[in-house]
Amino acid sequence: MLNVFSLVSGRLVQEEIADPATLALAHPVWVDLEAPTAAEKGWISGRFGLTIPSDAVDDDLEESARFYEEDNGELHIRSDFLIEGDGVPGAKPSRNVRVAFILQQNVLFSIHAEDLPVFRLLRLRARRTPALIEDAKDVLLKLFDADAEYSADALEGIYDSLEAVSARVLRHEVDDATAGEVLTAIAREEDLNGRIRRNVMDTRRALSFMMRSRRLNAEQFEEARQILRDIDSLDSHTAFLFDKINFLMDATVGFININQNKIIKIFSVASVALLPPTLIASVYGMNFKHMPELDWSFGYPFALLLMLASVATPYIYFRRKGWLR
Structure with missing residues (x-):
């Protein structure tokens, strides 16, 4: 033009x-x-x-x-x-x-x-x-x-x-x-x-x-x-x-x-909280000849309650510390 x-x-x-x-x-x-x-x-x-x-x-x-x-x-x-x-x-x-x-x-x-x-x-x-x-x-x-x-x-x-x-x-x-x-x-x-x-x-x-x-x-x-x-x-x-x-x-x-740290924190807390029940489950899962639950009918329910308690204890501790906020 x-x-x-x-x-x-x-x-x-x-x-x-x-x-x-x-x-x-x-x-x-x-x-x-x-x-x-x-x-x-x-x-x-x-x-x-x-x-x-x-x-x-x-x-x-x-x-x-x-x-x-x-x-x-x-x-x-x-x-x-x-x-x-x-x-x-x-x-x-x-x-x-x-x-x-x-x-x-x-x-x-x-x-x-x-x-x-x-x-x-x-x-x-x-x-x-x-x-x-x-x-x-x-x-x-x-x-x-x-x-x-x-x-x-x-x-x-x-x-x-x-x-x-x-x-x-x-x-x-x-x-x-x-x-x-x-x-x-x-x-x-x-x-x-x-x-x-x-x-x-x-x-x-x-x-x-x-x-x-x-x-x-x-x-x-x-x-x-x-x-x-x-x-x-x-x-x-x-x-x-x-x-x-x-x-x-x-x-x-x-x-x-x-925001990314919040996600990583959730995984960190979850891994710490699940570590004790994993340890308990691994101990009770061993096929030893003499196990306490063989003579105790409440052995497995006790193990499950112990696993739940092991999860709740770090959760309550983390919550009081404010790490879950």
Whole structure:
């Protein structure tokens, strides 16, 4: 899908391009390519003279190939953007999507494999707020700003989810089924928290590269510094969430160990309680020539009562000690 965005009265106006003739008449400030076809890449090459690399959105690029400037002045930036999952079984999980940016002659080209919430947020704001964007560099900065805000919203969602998990772990008895659900929820939030941290780190690197490129004016440079400060404030939140996740993980695993110890305790008590009657039964089961029960008709009933008494004695002792609670 190929969309171009032009500035009209200080607002971004979106137009979906279906043929090269329409593209030739456009004067965009931002060209967005979502999963572009070979034909759409050819239209871009014919209209702007830009060749989009085949590995533009590959995840295995070397670090040196993610931020660089061509001899002709093209600025290339590869950055990851977060998509938060729904947390519903069967739905797509949280993930980072690679986006390739190319800044050429005051036109920003963005290439990505799927639609991103940050892009939708910027399009909505740019349509409603006049004078929000003045050139292509403003588009890129606003995207990074929206990305930092989206990451902050995702962190707030993690806070809310962990509060619900804490209520289940710390205020209720945790059985094995509950522990399994809690561990699943904790693992999901830990994965999202890690992706947020990676995402803000990548955004910080992209902003630092833009500031070093000396392409930004004074106002844009200050805006980039403000975004970096916002990103720095998110680091402490991600670190706190990692600590909280580890605490809840340890607490849940501790409850699982307690439940397992209860089962082991039952077997331990049972084995100790059954040891004396087993010994008595083994003694009375020996076929000696002279046995007391041969001359005593109550020998076997006495043996059975002795076995029951041997079971009851350790049971009463364990119960008084509180080991059966």
